[in-house]
Amino acid sequence: MSGGPIVVELLDRAGSVVARHRCIELPVRLGRAYDNEVIVDDPFVAPNHLRIERRANGELVAQDLGTRNGIYAVTARRWSPWQGAVKRSNEIVLTPDALVRAGHSTFRVRPIDQAVAPERLDTTAHAWEGWRPAMVAFAMLALLAMFNAWSADTTTQESFVYETSVALVVGVMLVWAGAWALLNRLFAGRARFGRHFLIGAVFIVAAFVTSLAAQLLAYAFSLGWATRFDSHVSLVLLSIAVYFHVATIKPLSMAFARRFAVAFALLAMGLFGLYRYATQQQFGDSLYMTSIQWPAIRMVTPVSTDAFVKEIADLKSRADLRRNDFAGGEEN
Amino acid sequence: MSRHQSGLTTVVLAYRDTYCASWVEAFRCIISFVTSVLLTTAVCAQGVGVQGPSPAETKPQELSRDASRIYAGAKGSLFQVRILTATGRSQAATGSGFVVSSDGLAITNYHVVSKLVVDPSRYVAEAVSTAGERDDITVLKIDVLHDLAVIRINKRRDWPPLRISSKSLKQGERLYSLGNPLDLGFAISEGSFNGLITRPYYPQILFSGAINSGMSGGPAVDESGEVVGVNVSKRLDGEQISFLVPAQFVSLLIDQGAATTVQPTQQEFRSEIGQQLTLHQSTMADQLLKAPLATRAMGPYAAPINERQGIRCWGDDPNQPQLKYYYSRLHCRTESVVGVEDYVRTGFINVRHEYFATKQLDSFRFMQIYSKAYKNETFGNYRDRHWTGPECNDAFVRGEGAASVPVRAVVCVRALRKFDGLYEFALMAATVDDSRSGLHTRMDASGVTLENGQRIVKAFLDAIGRQP
Numbered sequence: 037m038s039g040g041p042i043v044v045e046l047l048d049r050a051g052s053v054v055a056r057h058r059c060i061e062l063p064v065r066l067g068r069a070y071d072n073e074v075i076v077d078d079p080f081v082a083p084n085h086l087r088i089e090r091r092a093n094g095e096l097v098a099q100d101l102g103t104r105n106g107i108y109a110v111t112a113r114r115w116s117p118w119q120g121a122v123k124r125s126n127e128i129v130l131t132p133d134a135l136v137r138a139g140h141s142t143f144r145v146r147p148i149d150q151a152v153a154p155e156r157l158d159t160t161a162h163a164w165e166g167w168r169p170a171m172v173a174f175a176m177l178a179l180l181a182m183f184n185a186w187s188a189d190t191t192t193q194e195s196f197v198y199e200t201s202v203a204l205v206v207g208v209m210l211v212w213a214g215a216w217a218l219l220n221r222l223f224a225g226r227a228r229f230g231r232h233f234l235i236g237a238v239f240i241v242a243a244f245v246t247s248l249a250a251q252l253l254a255y256a257f258s259l260g261w262a263t264r265f266d267s268h269v270s271l272v273l274l275s276i277a278v279y280f281h282v283a284t285i286k287p288l289s290m291a292f293a294r295r296f297a298v299a300f301a302l303l304a305m306g307l308f309g310l311y312r313y314a315t316q317q318q319f320g321d322s323l324y325m326t327s328i329q330w331p332a333i334r335m336v337t338p339v340s341t342d343a344f345v346k347e348i349a350d351l352k353s354r355a356d357l358r359r360n361d362f363a364g365g366e367e368n
Numbered sequence: 369m370s371r372h373q374s375g376l377t378t379v380v381l382a383y384r385d386t387y388c389a390s391w392v393e394a395f396r397c398i399i400s401f402v403t404s405v406l407l408t409t410a411v412c413a414q415g416v417g418v419q420g421p422s423p424a425e426t427k428p429q430e431l432s433r434d435a436s437r438i439y440a441g442a443k444g445s446l447f448q449v450r451i452l453t454a455t456g457r458s459q460a461a462t463g464s465g466f467v468v469s470s471d472g473l474a475i476t477n478y479h480v481v482s483k484l485v486v487d488p489s490r491y492v493a494e495a496v497s498t499a500g501e502r503d504d505i506t507v508l509k510i511d512v513l514h515d516l517a518v519i520r521i522n523k524r525r526d527w528p529p530l531r532i533s534s535k536s537l538k539q540g541e542r543l544y545s546l547g548n549p550l551d552l553g554f555a556i557s558e559g560s561f562n563g564l565i566t567r568p569y570y571p572q573i574l575f576s577g578a579i580n581s582g583m584s585g586g587p588a589v590d591e592s593g594e595v596v597g598v599n600v601s602k603r604l605d606g607e608q609i610s611f612l613v614p615a616q617f618v619s620l621l622i623d624q625g626a627a628t629t630v631q632p633t634q635q636e637f638r639s640e641i642g643q644q645l646t647l648h649q650s651t652m653a654d655q656l657l658k659a660p661l662a663t664r665a666m667g668p669y670a671a672p673i674n675e676r677q678g679i680r681c682w683g684d685d686p687n688q689p690q691l692k693y694y695y696s697r698l699h700c701r702t703e704s705v706v707g708v709e710d711y712v713r714t715g716f717i718n719v720r721h722e723y724f725a726t727k728q729l730d731s732f733r734f735m736q737i738y739s740k741a742y743k744n745e746t747f748g749n750y751r752d753r754h755w756t757g758p759e760c761n762d763a764f765v766r767g768e769g770a771a772s773v774p775v776r777a778v779v780c781v782r783a784l785r786k787f788d789g790l791y792e793f794a795l796m797a798a799t800v801d802d803s804r805s806g807l808h809t810r811m812d813a814s815g816v817t818l819e820n821g822q823r824i825v826k827a828f829l830d831a832i833g834r835q836p
Contacts, residue, residue, distance in 0.1 A: 186733075187733055187736050188733075188736065189733070190691060190692045190693060190729060190733055190736075191690045191691055191692060192689070192691075192692060193690050251739075258763065258764055260762065315749070316749070316750065317750045317757055322743070323747060323760045323778075323780065324760050324761075324762040324778040324780075325762055325776075325778075326739070326742065326743035327739055327743075328735065328738055328739040328742050328776055328800060328806075329735055329739065330731060331774075331800055331801055331802060331803055332803070334764065334774070334800060336764055337764070338763070338764040338765050338766035338774040338775075339763050339765055339766075340765070340766065340768070341765055341766075341767050341768060341826045341829040341830050342826070344761075344763055344765045344777065344779070344829065345822045345825055345826045345829075346822075347761050348761070348779060348781060348793070348818070348821060348822050348825065349818060349822075350761070351759040351760065351761055351779070351781040352759075352781050352783070352791060352818045352821075354759040354781075355756045355759045355781045355782055355783035355791065356783055358750075358756035358757060358759075358783065359756055359783050359785050360785070361750075361756070361785075362753065362785070
């Protein structure tokens, strides 16, 4: 490493750059006073706080100019430099990734020949933002709500079920997408509401379709588990939706979104399963296969009543095991 | 509105069985439950008014000179039974009783002393005579099915016994019922004998006179002052429709109880109750299944039920022009249930058939309705003190009859925790041979053995089919 200009980068608490100062000549001084090359508005920083120099061997160093608060080498952590280990010293060697804290301000120094990552291929569909995805989402939700209202429309009374059903479904999804858009605005500076609305709509439609498919499958092949874990399947789908929501907020941290969604899925399904177990002593939704469908799709032949009734003996044995569940309480 | 009888002390319990066909109807049921409770309160309040001490109200129903004579003759034998909590000795239930032998044997209802029998460590009981004398009592012999108990007055042997009648009664004969209604004081009420009701498994005398909670276990005597029955229950939906346990069962139980000197232990009572329940269920199952189940037509389907002794059906075919499908139901239940404890009622069979059909709806929407109704069934929970949680199995089943159709059926079993070998079997079956009509059958057989449970479930599954 030789001479040449340097760039002093001031960072915020989350580690993002808030200001850059390009300095042609060294030494560079940092402080609150106007005679510094880098001026910092931080009441905990001295008028002349530190000096950045280049040693004979080419190393950049930061030197404390005799301040009360001193300078600290921060061992950077990924999430927040403020959480890392800190060490006060009079002189800190400035490698390109070394963070230095002076008062409440953090900075790093990089030479102008610092290598940067190659440009990423932009796969974002920039036209697919805003009202376009929002309209598609609205259309999907409205269709779903209309279908639902139609399938429950078995009376002759005029009850405006179609209108209220659409309003309800769309309203709930607006709130859901709105919450994600707010987070997006907070962490990434823009809302991307249309995208979040579309993700929510796709989730709802997917949950509806899988549930319907599970009911048909369960009936056709007499599969109790297919309807029994309906809620769990919905929670898996919800976790996938959460993954896409998080990935929309932070498009470059897919790994984080993945971890977040997996943690969400485990937590939600675990809590739901525990609740079911506490109330029904089983993790699923129902005690039996609850779907009755068209006769034509039944693929299994019925058993004889004798065979069916014979299995009642097993149920009786299972019930017998539970008879003394409450023994040990303060009774009898 | 509930249409079955209830024990005297357990007026509200009759409404526990309030019947809800689906969640859609659950709301309606809550409304009807609330209405029923309000009505009950009204009925009770009315009863109190008639029996109450207000002279203005008692005047029109002034007792005959005979009643005064009867009361004078019986009052020495009559007493109030008070069930008290062991800690605090506060009143948990009251009933009435009467002395039947000079060595202190007496009679009351089983349901009056059931707390003492089931939980002897938590309850004690005392008798209070019309003169205000108190004495401890012990339970010697119980008859859960006829709702009778033989008890012994422990120390006071100077209470004179009443004679048990062995004469047969004529319709319209005057009877007098005695007891302590609602803990207000001893009372006598006049009424008439209206025959033996033999529809329940255990015959009861229909007494057209007023009896009220707290009179349970008291004697009903004829003109000569001899006991012809024991007050047991009344119908809430009728006026002066009361029931007495016939004296012949009292005599039988006294003969059995006379030999007993000390109160049996909780375990002994429990096995006694278990035996009586087992006997009851075999009677119930045999009567139901002694011939193949008859069927009623519901649309093109054959809905199995035997409306024989003990089982009564009510149909409901509401005209619902707002629905795009047709719905009717048939609801049958045994007329009596066996009350083991306040909240354990068993020994019954309930059957509900629901017929769904549509001409104007497409099969998709019909299937939604039909499937939802099949889904909205409950089979009990795991926290019940008296029953285990349900253990269920389901399958497509086809009965043996020539007219049988395939059904989707689920059967759930719950065990009675305290009584060995008795279970509740719940069957839910839906015919699956048509996409625009179908029959749902829900059958509950409570307090029966495995063998009888299997027989009953099989009988119903075999009989569900199409009309010949």
